[in-house]
Amino acid sequence: MRQHRDAERGGATVCLLAVGLVLVLVGLFGAGLGAARCARHQARNAADFGALAGAGRALEGAEAACGRAADLVTANGGRLAACRLDGLDLVVTTEVSVAPLPWLARAATASSRAGPTRG
Numbered sequence: 001m002r003q004h005r006d007a008e009r010g011g012a013t014v015c016l017l018a019v020g021l022v023l024v025l026v027g028l029f030g031a032g033l034g035a036a037r038c039a040r041h042q043a044r045n046a047a048d049f050g051a052l053a054g055a056g057r058a059l060e061g062a063e064a065a066c067g068r069a070a071d072l073v074t075a076n077g078g079r080l081a082a083c084r085l086d087g088l089d090l091v092v093t094t095e096v097s098v099a100p101l102p103w104l105a106r107a108a109t110a111s112s113r114a115g116p117t118r119g
Contacts, residue, residue: 032100039098039108046078051092051114058088058115065090081109089115 054069066083069092073080082093091113099105 028101032104035098035100036106036108039096039106040110042077043094043096043108043110044112046073046076046096047092047094047110047112048114049073049076050078050080050083050094051090051112054083054090054092055088055114055116058085058090061085066092082111086113087115089113 050069050073053072054065054067057065057068062083062085065085066080069083069090070080073092073094078094078096080092081095082091084091091111093109093111095107095109097105097107
């Protein structure tokens with residue numbers, strides 16, 4: 001009877017370590033998804049604010065409108081990837097870098113369009 005009990009000694013420790021490792025991996029995965037989602041929202045906000053600010057300067061030309069858009073995109077933590085004036089509409093594309101894990105770096109992108117209302 002004593003030999004049977006000694007043979008199973010430590011089995012629960014291995015199972016507990018395996019469960020702990022699974023929980024850590026699930027936590028890292030969740031943190032990565034959360035960081036990517038936050039970066040996507042930040043890129044979207046930067047694109048919206050940049051397009052709205054730049055559209056106010058659309059009559060001054062593409063250079064003035066895109067310059068103003070770049071200022072607001074940078075102030076919101078993004079990078080202006082593209083900017084073009086389409087009539088009086090300004091189309092802005094932004095990127096926000098995200099690195100949820102040290103070896104996993106990505107860029108979240110978003111585009112926004114702003115201009116006068118049409119009736």
